[in-house]
Amino acid sequence: MFKKKILVIDDTEFMIKLISDILENAEYEVIKAFSGAEGLLKVRSEKPDLVILDIVMPGMNGFEVCKILRDDESNNLMPIIMLTAQDNEEDKLKGLELGADDYITKPFNPRELISRVRNTLKRIDRNRWANPLTGLRGNIEIQSEINSRIARKELFAVLYIDLDNFKAYNDVYGFASGDRAIKLTADILHDTVKLFGSGKDFIGHIGGDDFVIITIPEQSENIAEAIIEDFDRKILDLYEEKDKKRGYIITTDRLGNHMKFPLISVSVAIVTNEFRILFSSLQVSEIAAEVKKKAKDILGSVYVKDKRKG
Structure with missing residues (x-):
């Protein structure tokens, strides 16, 4: 497994060694830079997963380095933790305004440093793999979640949620309305899991109009029923009155023929290891x-x- 790579930019050898020792003991790979200019070069050459950046440095200070990094769109998902010797509210606010993700005040507790680094990396990883429209986690994390529950020999149920007649709706009402339908579905799933879930449930967005909920078997049907009831009621708000009244929409194919499509509905498939042993996320999806x-x-x-069974 690859170690996360952290770049430490500080002009003092003592501080760099202190931070490096703490991070290396926590199984991180550490890259060192003793000035802002050197740090910018290391960002380009090493592509670190996270930067720890001292504010007070000669020449180019930490604020200037942070601004240069954030002005480059290729660094948008690279987290920056600012390091300051002063418990100064103005410094913290300025760093956050420039795009820093967090800050640590010197002197710091090694446990605090590791916690802030770990939590920042975890948050950024979630953002990196999340669907930009719904904010839900995608395929990689869905597969990982299913496989980890299998490895822990837990009883679980996976609900695969798919919208029916979504393409026709998208064609007639446009992509912006289609996005609203997708976002509405994500909100319904979130609300339903909050009401009927087990507290340890997972919601994922495979892509397009396909979603996943991972829960415990005894709650799976309650969740499915609640999703259907809520969806059938709320989806009507995304239709014009004429389409709601007749119960379908009309679209035209490439030959100019008029075609009727029902309003969007939702299909839920539930797969569980109550009745058979499941070995992998691939088997579950099949x-x-x-x-x-x-x-x-x-x-x-x-x-x-x-x-x-079997």
Whole structure:
């Protein structure tokens, strides 16, 4: 497994050694720079996962370095933790305004340094893998979550949520309205899990109109029913009155033929290891594809739970 790479920019050898020793003991790879100019070169050549940046340095100070880094869009997702010897509110505010993610005041506790570094990296990783529209975690984290529950031999249920007739809606109402439907779905999933979930549930966005919820088996059907009820009520707000009244929309194909499509509904496929042993996230997704096909063959919003054994 690759170690996270951290660049420490400070003009004092003592402080760099102190920080390096703490981070290396915590299994991080440390790169050192003794000036702002050297630090900027190291950012370009080493591509660190995080920068710890001292504010008070001769020549180019930490604020100037932070501004230069943040002005370059390629560094947007690289977190910066500012380091200052003064418990000065103005310094902290200026650093945050320039785009710093956090700050540490010297002298600091080694445990505090590690906690701030770890939490910042975790937050940035979540942002990096999150869907930009919904803020939900994507495929890599979905697979990891399923595989980790399998490894821990936990009983779990995975709900695969898919919107029916979404493409037709997107074609007629436009991409902006399509995005609103996707965001509405994400909000419904979040609210439903908050009300009916186990407290340790996971919500993910595979992409497009496909979502995932990982929960405990005994809550899976309650969650599915609540999603359907809430979705069928709220999705109507995204339609014009004429389409709501007739219960369908009309679109035109490439040959100019008019086609009727029902309003968007939601299909939920539930896969669980209650009745059979599941070995991987790939196996779970393959079973879900079969179950989802059955759900989508039924008109309207519906859920289907796989209860096959073996």
